[in-house]
Amino acid sequence: MLEVRNGGFETTVQDYPGRIGMLSLGFAPAGPMDDYAFRFANVLVGNPPGAAGLEITAGGLVVAFHDERAFAVCGADMAARLNGQPVVLWRSYRARPGDVLEFDYLQGAGFRTYLAVSGGIDVPPVLGSRSTYLPGSVGGLDGRKLQAGDRLPLGEPRVDLGQVIDRRVRADLIPGYAGYNEVWEVEATRGPQADPDYMTREDMDAFFSHHWKLDAASNRTGYRLDIYKWQWARTSGGAGGGHPSNIIDNGYPVGAVNVCGDQPIILCIDGPTLGGFICNAVVAKAAMWKLGQMVPGWSYIHFKEVSLEEAIELLARQDASISEENLERS
Amino acid sequence: MAERTIRSPLPGIFYRQPSPDAEPFVKEGDVIQPGTVIGLVGVMKTFHQITADSGGRVVRFLVENEEPIRPGQEIAVLTDAGDE
Numbered sequence: 001m002l003e004v005r006n007g008g009f010e011t012t013v014q015d016y017p018g019r020i021g022m023l024s025l026g027f028a029p030a031g032p033m034d035d036y037a038f039r040f041a042n043v044l045v046g047n048p049p050g051a052a053g054l055e056i057t058a059g060g061l062v063v064a065f066h067d068e069r070a071f072a073v074c075g076a077d078m079a080a081r082l083n084g085q086p087v088v089l090w091r092s093y094r095a096r097p098g099d100v101l102e103f104d105y106l107q108g109a110g111f112r113t114y115l116a117v118s119g120g121i122d123v124p125p126v127l128g129s130r131s132t133y134l135p136g137s138v139g140g141l142d143g144r145k146l147q148a149g150d151r152l153p154l155g156e157p158r159v160d161l162g163q164v165i166d167r168r169v170r171a172d173l174i175p176g177y178a179g180y181n182e183v184w185e186v187e188a189t190r191g192p193q194a195d196p197d198y199m200t201r202e203d204m205d206a207f208f209s210h211h212w213k214l215d216a217a218s219n220r221t222g223y224r225l226d227i228y229k230w231q232w233a234r235t236s237g238g239a240g241g242g243h244p245s246n247i248i249d250n251g252y253p254v255g256a257v258n259v260c261g262d263q264p265i266i267l268c269i270d271g272p273t274l275g276g277f278i279c280n281a282v283v284a285k286a287a288m289w290k291l292g293q294m295v296p297g298w299s300y301i302h303f304k305e306v307s308l309e310e311a312i313e314l315l316a317r318q319d320a321s322i323s324e325e326n327l328e329r330s
Numbered sequence: 331m332a333e334r335t336i337r338s339p340l341p342g343i344f345y346r347q348p349s350p351d352a353e354p355f356v357k358e359g360d361v362i363q364p365g366t367v368i369g370l371v372g373v374m375k376t377f378h379q380i381t382a383d384s385g386g387r388v389v390r391f392l393v394e395n396e397e398p399i400r401p402g403q404e405i406a407v408l409t410d411a412g413d414e
Contacts, residue, residue, distance in 0.1 A: 009339075009340060009378065010374070010376075057374075058339075058340050058341070058373070058401070059339065059401075060339065105339040105340065105401045105402060106341065106401040106402075107401075107402075111341075180341075180400060216342050216343045216372060216373050216374075216398065217372070217373075217374070217375050218374065219374035219375055219376075220374075295341050296341070296342065296373050296374055297341060297342055297343060297373060297398050298341060298398065298400070
């Protein structure tokens with residue numbers, strides 16, 4: 001059992017790949033915003049990469065261990081400390097009963113960090129996943145973010161603790177994060193409604209060259225980018241509505257760039273599953289983790305166009321890299 | 331007496347008042363108690379209160395209303411209530 005002494009700003013239970021296969025029923029997948037750091041944290045402690053762990057957003061979490069467990073913290077630096085001693089990111093440690101793990105506020109680039117504990121967080125799965133879907137109050141612990149007094153059940157570890165502590169992720173696989181006012185390069189494919197039918201070629205050229213500012217009002221549902229005066233290929237949305245960004249309602253891909261009027265919004269993993277605005281691009285699945293480490297109000301995005309084949313190849317390489325073989329003894 | 335600062339634990343947009351038409355939470359010269367709300371940080375469509383951890387007199391704000399702030403950024407300066 002893991003005892004929550006302070007829930008921090010927004011800490012939720014997530015698993016990977018989340019509640020998939022239910023977009024047609026209106027369920028977003030949820031899951032970790034940065035699935036790269038999340039999966040590596042699990043691999044470090046000997047869990048399956050998708051086992052349930054904690055997503056800690058912007059810091060402030062304090063937990064106490066009641067069992068001897070391996071744990072790892074991967075992602076943004078929140079000056080984590082175990083009983084006051086600094087915890088190095090991307091590394092596995094031993095926690096003993098009574099040990100207290102504390103996260104301060106963000107210390108630099110990045111926005112979310114992930115805590116994996118050997119055995120995983122054993123909340124009951126809901127519709128096939130332990131992920132917390134906050135807008136629907138579903139999954140995780142009672143469908144909500146964590147708060148002081150919560151007690152999180154833990155599962156049985158798969159391997160002996162001695163085999164999985166004191167390991168670290170190979171240095172070249174630890175990603176660097178773009179800092180405040182810096183630009184993230186995000187791989188994206190052209191979307192289902194791009195040029196020439198919905199936008200002009202010039203609109204798409206601008207989309208793939210502009211440095212888009214991430215609005216402070218961005219969260220796991222959507223990442224709002226700046227208003228842009230598009231040319232549009234059509235004068236109206238026809239049967240879909242009066243504005244050329246309107247279409248007849250259709251399903252939205254996860255990671256779609258949804259253009260509502262003049263404003264592009266990236267639909268994140270808690271985002272809407274259908275609607276009546278165009279999607280001119282889709283973030284490559286292997287690049288979705290970058291969204292999780294951007295700082296709302298401070299980060300910029302440059303979309304780098306990739307083909308569908310390249311996006312699939314990026315994902316295959318990423319999935320293959322998140323492996324026991326890429327850990328070292330620390 | 332030494333001045334001390336109140337910091338924001340969060341990045342986001344800083345607001346000095348609870349709503350656009352309302353009075354500021356606190357003004358320069360006000361004497362405040364530990365736990366007094368001095369402003370809000372808006373991020374991810376939620377608002378987080380910034381509170382004073384000690385009491386004192388508000389000397390000045392270091393951040394304008396609606397200015398973007400970084401985690402750990404100093405927001406306001408306090409001094410002891412008796413000091414002018």
